Amino acid sequence: MILSLALIGIAAAVVYLFAIPHDNHAPDLKRVDYRVELITARRAASYPVAGPEGLSDAWKATSVSYDGANGDYWHLGFQTPDAQYVQIEQSAQKRADFIGQATQGAKATKSTERIDGRTWTRYTGGRYDALVLEDTPGSTTVVAGTASFTELTKMASVLRMEKTSAS
Numbered sequence: 001m002i003l004s005l006a007l008i009g010i011a012a013a014v015v016y017l018f019a020i021p022h023d024n025h026a027p028d029l030k031r032v033d034y035r036v037e038l039i040t041a042r043r044a045a046s047y048p049v050a051g052p053e054g055l056s057d058a059w060k061a062t063s064v065s066y067d068g069a070n071g072d073y074w075h076l077g078f079q080t081p082d083a084q085y086v087q088i089e090q091s092a093q094k095r096a097d098f099i100g101q102a103t104q105g106a107k108a109t110k111s112t113e114r115i116d117g118r119t120w121t122r123y124t125g126g127r128y129d130a131l132v133l134e135d136t137p138g139s140t141t142v143v144a145g146t147a148s149f150t151e152l153t154k155m156a157s158v159l160r161m162e163k164t165s166a167s
Contacts, residue, residue, distance in 0.1 A: 029079050034064035039164065041066040041074050047139035048161035049074050050088050055158050056081070063087075071098070072139070078155070084147035086155050095140045099123070102142040103130040115156045122149065131156050 034051075041049045044066070052059075055078075063077035071093035078086045089102035105126030113120050113131065123130040123144070130144035131152050143156045 029060060029062045031060045032062060032064055034061050034076055037064045037066055038076070042162050042164040044068050045072040045074060045090075045139075045163070046092050047072065047090065047136070048163040050090055050141055050159040050161050051076070052088075052155065052158045053160045055155070059086075059155075080145075080147050080151050082147075082151075084145060084151060086143065086145035086147045086151060088155065088159065089142040089144065090139055092139050098140050099130075099132055099142060102140075103132075103144050104128050106130050106144070108132070113153065115153055116159075118156075120156055 038049065038051045042051075045068070058081035060079040061076065062079050063075065065073075065075045067073040071091045073093070074088070074090040076088045080086055087102075089098075091098045091102075103123050103126055106123035106128055107125050109122045109124055111122040112134070113122065115131075119134045120131040120143075121134055123132055128144040128146060129149060129152065130142055131149075133141035133156075141159075141161075143152050143159070145152065
């Protein structure tokens with residue numbers, strides 16, 4: 001019986017060491033080119049669409065989408081240099097509902113920041129922390145993610161809001 005237990009222990013150790021992956025690194029995400037979607041959104045949306053300018057190549061764009069039928073919804077996601085996630089979300093949807101969705105349940109704090117001449121309110125809790133741009137009639141802009149507020153602020157500081165006329 002002891003011999004059987006020893007053999008089972010050895011077999012379990014072999015399976016654990018060689019058959020079960022032990023890589024704790026995040027998967028390598030594919031970089032996406034978001035320029036065409038950004039130009040399209042800036043032509044189609046009812047508000048100036050946010051896109052980063054001058055962001056380091058260490059920030060990897062991983063997802064992009066624009067849905068004109070769903071409240072002019074704009075999304076651009078990035079992997080930060082330290083493998084966290086930051087997203088830019090904009091929409092003409094009802095502000096409170098959109099913030100709840102984009103921040104995944106974060107709540108407003110009493111803390112605001114002036115970034116590049118604009119006032120952003122900090123949101124914490126839920127799955128993401130976030131910065132929400134104040135005083136933007138007709139749309140709501142949210143920078144949210146698993147990244148630190150330092151990285152969220154970095155993203156907010158390089159955003160340029162533009163509206164291009166369709167011609």
